[in-house]
Amino acid sequence: MVNFQCIDARQFLRDASVDDELFDCLIQAMLDYAIDPNILGLNIYPFVDDLNARILLHVNEYIDTLDESVKLDLAAWFGADFEPVGQVIIEQATSPLYFSIPDVILKRGSSNSRVFVEHPELFAGLDKSGLVLVSLVRGNSQIGRVKDHVLHYHQLLRRSFVGNMNSELIEELLAVEASHSGNIARIALDERRIMPEEQWLQSFEKDHVYGPKNIPSEEWLNDPRAHGTVVKGDFEGGSRGVNYNYVIVKCECRGDEESNNFLKHFEIEERVSEVCPRVDGKVLIRYFHAIRNLENGIFTHCDGAVKVFDEVSYANLLENQFGGNFGVGVTKDAIYRKVFRVDGEISSRQWAALALKWFRGNELVREFLEDGKLGYIDGACQGE
Structure with missing residues (x-):
């Protein structure tokens, strides 16, 4: 029975x-x-x-x-x-x-994993964040190739972390690397997955991420006085979707005031709502970091990462921020896994496209990029 x-x-x-x-x-x-x-x-x-x-x-x-x-x-x-x-x-x-998120894929990488046992040269080439040079895996927007194998990009690069690959983000990453001879892109692999190249079949997506139509002005991006933290939110869970409550954007200038040699750091981090689907019982939020050289008005670095919480630690984070302590630094106790980066000469348009496609589905990031009325950020202010 x-x-x-x-x-x-x-x-x-x-x-x-x-x-x-x-x-x-x-x-x-x-x-x-x-x-x-x-x-x-x-x-x-x-x-x-x-x-x-x-x-x-x-x-x-x-x-x-x-x-x-x-x-x-x-x-x-x-x-x-x-x-x-x-x-x-x-x-x-x-x-x-x-659909699980095992601990092994949240770490830098293991020499005993299926991918790195088969291709130890990739493990030897990992940077401190566990990223491999895109040039070593002959990548396209969906998979990497090494010898006669197909390697899959990291699970946290998948749409909603469990779907098909976020191929438009990776396509943008590859395009940024190819746009300048000195640019170098790195990406995280899913070291659990490997298959014969001859058997791989390409998939096709029916929906696309467009834009952003406008981006912050070069004047604003290059102004060292435009700094601080801004919170842009949809606190009612309304027309912009119920999965994301708000995003935090932090701009900070670091450098030598006497020589006027400043680097401007941009950080974007999302906050998901209670109804946003969890993955394997975990709360996953995306983080984006970029560095701009104000002397020549060029971004020199962009990277994307995921921060992983259990429900209790995420609730504590939100409670702390509702008390007015907004900022991206307060999430440093989370499990942190970087999944891509690119260094070199990155245009403002490329920076915006990488950010938008990394935060695919979170329209609040698009609204920040397309706002056009950013002005000067001074301290923490709550958006609409």
Whole structure:
């Protein structure tokens, strides 16, 4: 008798005699080929679908042994309205592992990981943040290539951290590197995933990030007096979406006042709302940092990172900021993982495009970039 009060999808597979080794092979194949649970069984990659079919055979044979009334309850329990219940159970069993954010990918990198065991020269070339030179992986906007392997970019570079790759961001990163001979781009890899190059299939996106239409003026960007912290918010969770409450933009000038040799640092960090989907029980927020040389009016550095919180530490952060302590420095206790950077000569337009595409989906960043009325920031002020 199936106990629907305590059953979960993974336990159901065990009851159906699906051994852990076969299940683990399916999870690894899904990661390697970037097949999320919702598209299992669509015959995109035969190797993955063969593993799925072997598990599905066990599941269906087990379901056939159940009473008809139990089968109906089973479909209702697992929400199998439009797909065969066996496939839905596999999807639900694989989802927690496929979409997880394991500790290993939040660290600099491990020499024992699948990618770096196969290509130790990449591990040797990691910078202190765990980034690899884009030029070493012959990258395009979706994947990297080394010898006869396809390597996937870091999971935190995926749309909403779990979807397809944020290919427009990576395309912009590659374009910035190619725009000047001295520019150097680096990117984080997902060291769990590796697949044969000959089997890779390109995906196509139907939606795009456009803009920004306008960007802050060169005068404002180059003015050392335009500094401080501004908070731009949608505190009612209204027309600009319910996932993001506000973004914090910090501008700080550092340098020698006598020689008038200033570097202006720009930092942007988002705050997500209670209804913004969590990933693996974690709160993930994006951070962007850029440095501008005010002497020649050129950005020389841009990087993007993700800060990872549990619910308690994130609630403490928000409570602290609601008391008036706005700023990006207060998140330094979070787990921090940098995922891309570029150094060299970066135009204002390229800086704005990188920021906008990194914060894909957060329209508050677009509004900051397109505001045109930034003026002089003095201390912390709350936006609309």
